[in-house]
Amino acid sequence: MSAAPPPPPSTRAVVGALLRKELRLELRTPQVIPAMALFSISTLVVFHFSLQADTVEGALAAGVLTVTLLFSAILGVNRLFVADHEEGGFDGFLLAPVDRTAMLVAKALALGAFLVVLELIAVPAFAFMLLEPGLTGTMLGQTVATLALADVAIAVVGTLVGALAIQTRARDLIVPLIALPLLLPAIIGTAKLLAPTFAAAGAEALPGRWLAIVGLYDLVFGLLAYAVFDFLLED
């Protein structure tokens, strides 16, 4: 006589468990976030010297911030699945009777959280080191709204590309090669949204069309990642 098997855990519980695992790993041995943060500061310094500008504003400022955040995010994407791949996390996950999409959601949330922490460091640093107009409330609000949309795009596409690249032999090469073109619509949108925000004469309103385009991008790639992610874990 045997007891009935326990019901499989709900997807929400699985996502919660996986997300806690990611965050605990990063808290115990901070590896990804310090690297991303340091890289973003170094990139800002590089921008200062390569543009030979003490301050930037408008479209140039938007570009500097977008590129800095994007390149730092690529570092995080590169590391996102390394532990699971090398230490057998994938095997453990695949053996568990749970929905595989939970991993996509958990990894995307974890990457999103890393990006938020990165931005909490990089945006003030950018404002302090390079930005010409001083930070105002409107500017801050618009920056937060824009970066939230951009983070969703980077987190979703980054998770998808990271999972795609982890099984290849040249993953550090594959991630930026695929992720940069794939993210370009979101990058264009972010830059277009940040340009009026950082205008020298004070923040102008966000162009609604670009909000819609970046939002649409998030939606389409969210659904797409949800549809295809299962196939990246099958083994």
Added chain:
Amino acid sequence: MSGTRLRALSVATVVTLITGYALAAFVAPMDADQGFIQKIFYLHVPMAIVALCGFIFAGLCAIAHLRTDDAKWDLRAYVAIHISIILGVGVLLTGAIWAKASWGHYWVWDEPTLVSFLIIFLLYATYTPLRFSIEDRDKQARYASVFAITAGAFVPLNFLAVRAATSLVHPRTLSSADNLPGAMRTAFLVCLLGMTLLYVLLWQYEIAHKTTVAQLRALKRRLAGDEGLRPRRSAAPELQVR
């Protein structure tokens, strides 16, 4: 596709292409502003349309591959992307020549159609390296299909995003085709048909080639056993023929 039908398709392609470009060269009126250089339009635009449709077709094949797990759909997607990339090089080159002649620069950044095409081309250029860096054949096929679906959905979205940064130097291809005068329009449509046939023809040839290679390997394996064939890394999908 069998030999005779492939031959018929080859003849049809050659005839259509010759007719199309003869119409374009001799019948269609000379453009009032741009003169003779405008004739490159009959090469550039059909190539671009066919290449983009090929990318989307590859995405559909990849969906079929993930649903059926049949290697022949992976082969179809691979060949479709392969030929579209080759056409893509042609599109970028002819576009640059035309841009130099009519706008005075080889490359114009504020031109959404050019930029979106370049982005799509760069994205698909990573398809082969991605395949090549995955050794396990099943995994290679599955991952390549995931890439092809993602990139196929990206094609229209990217055009939408880049085009939203409006600039009106580049003619809007599909909507402005209606404004062409009669002879130009006929020539353009015949060229488009010819280019489509050329794409289908090359696609059929490459599929036939890959299938034949797989059959040949299967025969060799039967004669010499597995040690007769060294496994070889390749980006191309491998059909298992018995």
